[in-house]
Amino acid sequence: MMRGAALDSAGKRAAFALFYGPLHFLAADRVVRTLGADAPPPSSILDVGCGTGAAGAAWALAAGGSPITGLDRHRWAVNEARWTYCQLGLRGRAHLATIARLPPTRVGGGIMAAYVLNELPDPMRTRLEDQLIEAAGRGIRVLVLEPVARAVAPWWDSMAARVRTVGGRSDEWRFAVDLPPLLRRLDRAAGLDHREMTVRSMYVGPT
Numbered sequence: 001m002m003r004g005a006a007l008d009s010a011g012k013r014a015a016f017a018l019f020y021g022p023l024h025f026l027a028a029d030r031v032v033r034t035l036g037a038d039a040p041p042p043s044s045i046l047d048v049g050c051g052t053g054a055a056g057a058a059w060a061l062a063a064g065g066s067p068i069t070g071l072d073r074h075r076w077a078v079n080e081a082r083w084t085y086c087q088l089g090l091r092g093r094a095h096l097a098t099i100a101r102l103p104p105t106r107v108g109g110g111i112m113a114a115y116v117l118n119e120l121p122d123p124m125r126t127r128l129e130d131q132l133i134e135a136a137g138r139g140i141r142v143l144v145l146e147p148v149a150r151a152v153a154p155w156w157d158s159m160a161a162r163v164r165t166v167g168g169r170s171d172e173w174r175f176a177v178d179l180p181p182l183l184r185r186l187d188r189a190a191g192l193d194h195r196e197m198t199v200r201s202m203y204v205g206p207t
C-alpha cells in the first residue's frame, strides 16, 4: 500500500497504475460481491479519492455498469480514472477536487472511499467520516476499504462503531487470489507474494 505523497514521482505513479490500482480493483471486486453490494445496483457511485479509478470501477462493473463519478486532488489520477472508465466501458466522469466537502448523492446511490481515509489529515478525515455517516443515515450506500494493518488506521474501531449505529457492518477479509501474469511478475519483483489478499471494509447497505 502506498501512503502519503503516493503520486509525487513518475515511478510512484507507474507503481500505482500498474500494481496497486489492479490490486485495489481485485480487492474491491471481491468485497463488493461478498457483501452483495452489487445488488440492487447503485444508481450512481461517487468514488472519493478515486486514484486511477480502479476500486470504484470494480463496484460499478460488479453492479452491471452503474454510472460513476471519481474525485481526486491529483490531476494525473483524474486523467487515469477517465482512461480506466473508458477502457472498461463504464459511464464515468472524473473531476479534480479535494474531498473536504462531498457533492450531493441521491438515495439509491453509493459512495466509495477506498484506501483514502488513511491518507487524510485528522480534521479532514473526521469531516469526511461525518459526511459518510450522515449519507448512510439517509439511505445512501457507503463502502470504505482500508488495509488491515492497525497502525495505518488507528481510527478504524471508532468509525466502525458509528457505522454500526446506522445499520452497517465492518469486516476483515482474507481472499485467495490468482494474480494475472503481469501483476504476479511485479508482485514477485517487489519481493511480495500475494497468493492471499487481505483488506478490511465498512459497509452500509441500502435501507
Ligand SMILES: C[S@@+](CC[C@H](N)C(=O)[O-])C[C@H]1O[C@@H](n2cnc3c(N)ncnc32)[C@H](O)[C@@H]1O
Pocket (backbone or CB within 6 Å): 002, 003, 006, 007, 020, 021, 024, 025, 048, 049, 050, 051, 052, 053, 054, 055, 056, 071, 072, 073, 074, 077, 097, 098, 099, 100, 113, 114, 115, 116, 119, 120, 124
Ligand atoms: C492510495 S490512493 C487510492 C486510490 C483509489 N481509491 C484506489 O483504491 O485505488 C489515495 C488517493 O486519494 C487521493 N487523495 C488524497 N487526499 C485527497 C484529498 N484531500 N482530496 C482528494 N483526493 C485525495 C490521492 O491523490 C490518491 O489518488
